[in-house]
């Protein structure tokens with residue numbers, strides 16, 4: 001792969017998940033008070049049904065987690081979707 005900006009061949013490709021970009025890091029207090037029971041509940045009520053939906057109705061529903069390939073030029077720092 002070649003950088004479109006500087007034509008360097010020194011380009012690395014990384015896999016990123018879109019969903020990670022939207023998540024904010026929670027403080028320790030959040031986890032002590034809420035996180036330990038809320039997260040498993042959310043997972044149970046949202047992720048499990050979503051997985052079932054994704055498995056049994058793959059054409060109508062899609063999981064929102066998208067794996068994106070991003071190429072990063074090691075020479076000039078230019079990034080683009082691979």
Ligand SMILES: [Zn+2]
Nearest residue numbers: 003006073076
């Ligand atoms: Zn470059």
